[in-house]
Amino acid sequence: xxxxxxxxxxxxxxxxxxxxxxxxxxxxxxxxxxxxxxxxxxxxxxxxxxxxxxxxxxxxxxxxxxxxxxxxxxxxxxxxxxxxxxxxxxxxxxxxxxxxxxxxxxxxxxxxxxxxxxxxxxxxxxxxxxxxxxxxxxxxxxxxxxxxxxxxxxxxxxxxxxxxxxxxxxxxxxxxxxxxxxxxxxxxxxxxxxxxxxxxxxxxxxxxxxxxxxxxxxxxxxxxxxxxxxxxxxxxxxxxxxxxxxxxxxxxxxxxxxxxxxxxxxxxxxxxxxxxxxxxxxxxxxxxxxxxxxxxxxxxxxxxxxxxxxxxxxxxxxxxxxxxxxxxxxxxxxxxxxxxxxxxxxxxxxxxxxxxxxxxxxxxxxxxxxxxxxxxxxxxxxxxxxxxxxxxxxxxxxxxxxxxxxxxxxxxxxxxxxxxxxxxxxxxxxxxxxxxxxxxxxxxxxxxxxxxxxxxxx
Amino acid sequence: xxxxxxxxxxxxxxxxxxxxxxxxxxxxxxxxxxxxxxxxxxxxxxxxxxxxxxxxxxxxxxxxxxxxxxxxxxxxxxxxxxxxxxxxxxxxxxxxxxxxxxxxxxxxxxxxxxxxxxxxxxxxxxxxxxxxxxxxxxxxxxxxxxxxxxxxxxxxxxxxxxxxxxxxxxxxxxxxxxxxxxxxxxxxxxxxxxxxxxxxxxxxxx
Numbered sequence: 001x002x003x004x005x006x007x008x009x010x011x012x013x014x015x016x017x018x019x020x021x022x023x024x025x026x027x028x029x030x031x032x033x034x035x036x037x038x039x040x041x042x043x044x045x046x047x048x049x050x051x052x053x054x055x056x057x058x059x060x061x062x063x064x065x066x067x068x069x070x071x072x073x074x075x076x077x078x079x080x081x082x083x084x085x086x087x088x089x090x091x092x093x094x095x096x097x098x099x100x101x102x103x104x105x106x107x108x109x110x111x112x113x114x115x116x117x118x119x120x121x122x123x124x125x126x127x128x129x130x131x132x133x134x135x136x137x138x139x140x141x142x143x144x145x146x147x148x149x150x151x152x153x154x155x156x157x158x159x160x161x162x163x164x165x166x167x168x169x170x171x172x173x174x175x176x177x178x179x180x181x182x183x184x185x186x187x188x189x190x191x192x193x194x195x196x197x198x199x200x201x202x203x204x205x206x207x208x209x210x211x212x213x214x215x216x217x218x219x220x221x222x223x224x225x226x227x228x229x230x231x232x233x234x235x236x237x238x239x240x241x242x243x244x245x246x247x248x249x250x251x252x253x254x255x256x257x258x259x260x261x262x263x264x265x266x267x268x269x270x271x272x273x274x275x276x277x278x279x280x281x282x283x284x285x286x287x288x289x290x291x292x293x294x295x296x297x298x299x300x301x302x303x304x305x306x307x308x309x310x311x312x313x314x315x316x317x318x319x320x321x322x323x324x325x326x327x328x329x330x331x332x333x334x335x336x337x338x339x340x341x342x343x344x345x346x347x348x349x350x351x352x353x354x355x356x357x358x359x360x361x362x363x364x365x366x367x368x369x370x371x372x373x374x375x376x377x378x379x380x381x382x383x384x385x386x387x388x389x390x391x392x393x394x395x396x397x398x399x400x401x402x403x404x405x406x407x408x409x410x411x412x413x414x415x416x417x418x419x420x421x422x423x424x425x426x427x428x429x430x431x432x433x434x435x436x437x438x439x440x441x442x443x444x445x446x447x448x449x450x451x452x453x454x455x456x457x458x
Numbered sequence: 459x460x461x462x463x464x465x466x467x468x469x470x471x472x473x474x475x476x477x478x479x480x481x482x483x484x485x486x487x488x489x490x491x492x493x494x495x496x497x498x499x500x501x502x503x504x505x506x507x508x509x510x511x512x513x514x515x516x517x518x519x520x521x522x523x524x525x526x527x528x529x530x531x532x533x534x535x536x537x538x539x540x541x542x543x544x545x546x547x548x549x550x551x552x553x554x555x556x557x558x559x560x561x562x563x564x565x566x567x568x569x570x571x572x573x574x575x576x577x578x579x580x581x582x583x584x585x586x587x588x589x590x591x592x593x594x595x596x597x598x599x600x601x602x603x604x605x606x607x608x609x610x611x612x613x614x615x616x617x618x619x620x621x622x623x624x625x626x627x628x629x630x631x632x633x634x635x636x637x638x639x640x641x642x643x644x645x646x647x648x649x650x651x652x653x654x655x656x657x658x659x660x661x662x663x664x
Binding site: 036038039040041042043044045046047048103104105107108173174175176177178179330331332334341343346347348349350364368369370372377390392394395396 | 543544546547550551554555556558559560561562563564565567568569573576577578579580581583584587588589590591592593
């Protein structure tokens with residue numbers, strides 16, 4: 001049907017959140033890479049999903065009913081064991097529903113939630129290469145998880161905020177910065193001068209009050225904003241021009257810029273006594289190093305607030321460590337790359353950079369060498385420690401140095417691989433034929449006489 | 459759990475690498491193939507010490523024999539093994555040229571050969587690099603690195619489908635190249651030799 005007249009109630013429902021799919025997000029930005037000659041793939045799984053993933057009940061899936069405008073073809077939507085789809089267009093110009101599988105991100109989310117890791121704020125660099133995890137807090141702590149801040153408190157709470165209306169200057173390319181100056185900053189000159197007038201007025205009033213207190217005099221009349229002349233503002237600007245720190249504070253407050261961490265070269269200059277190079281005071285904001293996050297710091301991946309819970313084993317009792325997880329070795333260590341890349345729960349992470357017994361050059365460690373004879377690829381058990389979402393929207397998982405041997409044995413026993421701690425042998429599970437499996441998961445409801453065990457041959 | 463278990467486990471710490479196949483059910487180790495796995499058939503429970511010690515004992519026995527038997531030749535054999543493994547690793551990893559970045563998400567599809575093929579080779583950029591840098595190409599006619607970058611090894615101006623520039627910037631860049639060549643400060647049939655030298659391609663001429 002090309003166009004149908006919709007009742008007012010129907011129009012309201014269509015526009016409501018309950019009956020509409022959220023608008024797709026812009027794809028992850030890989031700006032630097034996309035401007036170079038490096039290879040990139042359109043079909044690679046993106047760092048975060050951009051479309052809503054939908055699912056449906058098993059009985060509805062057999063009919064192709066996904067709650068959309070039309071039923072979807074059964075051959076492509078009923079064969080998978082994970083009923084997850086990503087709808088790119090509910091009704092396109094060709095009068096079809098444009099869909100594709102959403103199991104890549106859907107399953108990654110489920111796998112990550114199975115880890116039971118809370119999401120923490122990034123502490124300088126969440127990577128297995130760094131040793132310190134000081135200052136990593138849950139992103140849901142009340143003082144840092146607040147966006148409803150009054151305009152006058154914004155400057156005071158810079159260290160606790162994650163959302164800023166202005167950009168992060170260190171993350172802007174020069175072209176973007178010039179564009180930002182021309183479009184957003186230049187038109188606001190008069191507003192900035194008024195802002196400075198308020199600051200000057202406040203400063204003058206405060207100094208006058210203090211002087212009056214010191215000399216035990218009466219409080220002088222307050223200086224109003226209107227009484228301050230433009231020349232005073234210009235004079236103040238001339239004074240402040242050479243004091244970068246104060247100027248940066250003023251500009252940052254006015255434009256609501258995200259806090260910056262001064263680069264290490266400048267701090268060494270500071271040590272030599274070059275005061276002019278001071279850019280900004282030391283900020284405690286965890287996002288000063290790499291920029292504020294694009295979305296809520298948790299990115300909706302996990303709502304657990306802490307990892308301080310004890311895992312209880314049905315046989316061995318409370319466990320000291322959380323359950324270690326099987327990780328895939330994606331790329332072994334080499335002379336160019338000092339740490340192997342591991343895949344945990346569908347997310348790429350790094351192994352330890354240093355030399356240890358597990359990644360020696362000699363021997364057949366999969367952290368160092370690729371072994372094509374290993375069935376299903378090289379995997380090893382690791383213990384994830386911290387997880388945080390960085391400013392690109394990517395999830396960074398930090399792994400512990402080594403896995404507790406007993407914890408690994410217990411984890412393997414739980415999934416039926418290997419001996420238990422007390423030498424228990426794993427259960428022998430009989431192999432189920434493919435035919436039986438196919439029959440079990442098929443969408444056909446009855447097979448006729450065969451269901452009753454009556455074969456047509458006899 | 460007995461106290462003797464912990465010290466022993468830590469003393470005999472061995473890497474525990476294995477495949478995910480269900481056939482190797484007891485103490486799998488790299489150096490032992492599935493056919494050789496000597497799984498005990500008794501179902502009686504043993505003490506924790508003996509269970510763990512059996513795992514380590516099997517591993518020690520299955521170490522390569524050259525390691526212990528020939529002290530003179532072990533050095534060269536070990537070195538040869540290392541070189542062999544390194545070579546094999548390089549050869550196989552060439553088939554998966556994707557550079558994995560921290561935080562990337564991967565699904566089984568990303569490890570397939572079809573996807574791996576897409577990451578091979580050099581591709582034309584998708585974004586305009588001149589817009590990103592905010593420079594005026596015409597003011598950079600003396601910047602030989604930039605001029606040589608937008609020129610083919612034969613000295614021809616690159617097409618916009620290879621440079622990824624939008625039409626305005628492509629024209630400005632082409633004009634800057636023609637200006638540099640016209641002034642005689644940049645070669646017309648190859649890239650600038652200083653630039654080639656910097657990139658280590660003076661001999662190949664690319």
